[in-house]
Amino acid sequence: xxxxxxxxxxxxxxxxxxxxxxxxxxxxxxxxxxxxxxxxxxxxxxxxxxxxxxxxxxxxxxxxxxxxxxxxxxxxxxxxxxxxxxxxxxxxxxxxxxxxxxxxxxxxxxxxxxxxxxxxxxxxxxxxxxxxxxxxxxxxxxxxxxxxxxxxxxxxxxxxxxxxxxxxxxxxxxxxxxxxxxxxxxxx
Amino acid sequence: xxxxxxxxxxxxxxxxxxxxxxxxxxxxxxxxxxxxxxxxxxxxxxxxxxxxxxxxxxxxxxxxxxxxxxxxxxxxxxxxxxxxxxxxxxxxxxxxxxxxxxxxxxxxxxxxxxxxxxxxxxxxxxxxxxxxxxxxxxxxxxxxxxxxxxxxxxxxxxxx
Numbered sequence: 204x205x206x207x208x209x210x211x212x213x214x215x216x217x218x219x220x221x222x223x224x225x226x227x228x229x230x231x232x233x234x235x236x237x238x239x240x241x242x243x244x245x246x247x248x249x250x251x252x253x254x255x256x257x258x259x260x261x262x263x264x265x266x267x268x269x270x271x272x273x274x275x276x277x278x279x280x281x282x283x284x285x286x287x288x289x290x291x292x293x294x295x296x297x298x299x300x301x302x303x304x305x306x307x308x309x310x311x312x313x314x315x316x317x318x319x320x321x322x323x324x325x326x327x328x329x330x331x332x333x334x335x336x337x338x339x340x341x342x343x344x345x346x347x348x349x350x351x352x353x354x355x356x357x358x359x360x361x362x363x364x365x366x367x368x369x370x371x372x373x374x375x376x377x378x379x380x381x382x383x384x385x386x387x388x389x390x391x
Numbered sequence: 392x393x394x395x396x397x398x399x400x401x402x403x404x405x406x407x408x409x410x411x412x413x414x415x416x417x418x419x420x421x422x423x424x425x426x427x428x429x430x431x432x433x434x435x436x437x438x439x440x441x442x443x444x445x446x447x448x449x450x451x452x453x454x455x456x457x458x459x460x461x462x463x464x465x466x467x468x469x470x471x472x473x474x475x476x477x478x479x480x481x482x483x484x485x486x487x488x489x490x491x492x493x494x495x496x497x498x499x500x501x502x503x504x505x506x507x508x509x510x511x512x513x514x515x516x517x518x519x520x521x522x523x524x525x526x527x528x529x530x531x532x533x534x535x536x537x538x539x540x541x542x543x544x545x546x547x548x549x550x551x
Contacts, residue, residue, distance in 0.1 A: 238396030260395075262429065263403035272421070349486060
């Protein structure tokens with residue numbers, strides 16, 4: 204689990220960078236709006252609308268993420284996924300990946316631990332993809348901004364293709380390993 | 392206030408109450424984590440909100456739809472897919488950005504492709520992924536994700 208320290212480091216580094224970018228964005232916005240004063244109203248209206256939509260759900264989403272990170276520790280997820288087999292593992296991978304915790308790079312050390320534990324590759328890929336793409340808090344924000352139909356359609360399609368991707372990557376990697384072995388055997 | 396806002400807040404509040412019933416200490420710890428991550432994400436949220444304002448204020452709708460709209464065709468989709476793969480925007484703030492584009496002339500396909508490549512593919516985090524999972528698996532995952540993002544987008548455009 205050595206990757207977790209690295210994850211913290213990325214996060215701390217990220218906040219400092221974000222504040223600098225925020226400052227730069229603000230300065231650019233102020234310059235642009237003082238050159239084009241007639242654009243002030245549309246810019247303010249659009250920004251205010253999106254800010255209100257965001258601030259109404261962001262605290263709730265953060266609370267959910269906090270709850271999951273405390274009540275569902277990473278070690279537990281790794282333990283559960285490591286011992287499941289068959290197609291069930293792929294769907295469990297998706298389910299575990301969809302639990303709300305952290306950005307994608309936080310999942311790599313977990314995936315690496317799973318790999319060492321001998322978990323199925325299809326399960327790991329499904330877990331990573333679900334973590335990246337269909338996490339619960341993410342789906343909530345998608346629901347808020349893009350609506351129910353968009354969210355559900357993308358969710359269903361993503362689950363289907365993530366399963367397909369997991370199985371095909373596992374197949375490709377296993378095939379490559381087999382070929383390597385055959386080459387090795389032939390050379391002996 | 393729409394139903395989505397009420398639903399999400401009620402759900403979070405319900406989870407919080409049951410967490411407090413289960414373990415006060417853990418629930419309090421979760422709230423601290425929530426507060427920290429809120430302040431971590433806040434600068435990014437503000438950046439995106441300013442950018443959305445500028446985008447909608449300065450770029451005319453016809454321009455947006457020309458680059459990422461229905462008329463942009465497959466080239467537009469490819470550009471959006473690449474942009475999503477290269478940019479490193481937290482997924483939580485990608486949705487308001489996507490929504491603002493969608494309401495102002497972008498096609499469903501390009502918005503869906505953008506969200507999917509943005510979340511699934513990380514060029515910035517690729518070195519870390521290679522280190523943790525190995526070259527083969529990392530490249531396969533990112534490469535195939537790129538393809539399925541485009542397929543998902545095209546299917547979404549056809550369905551919705």
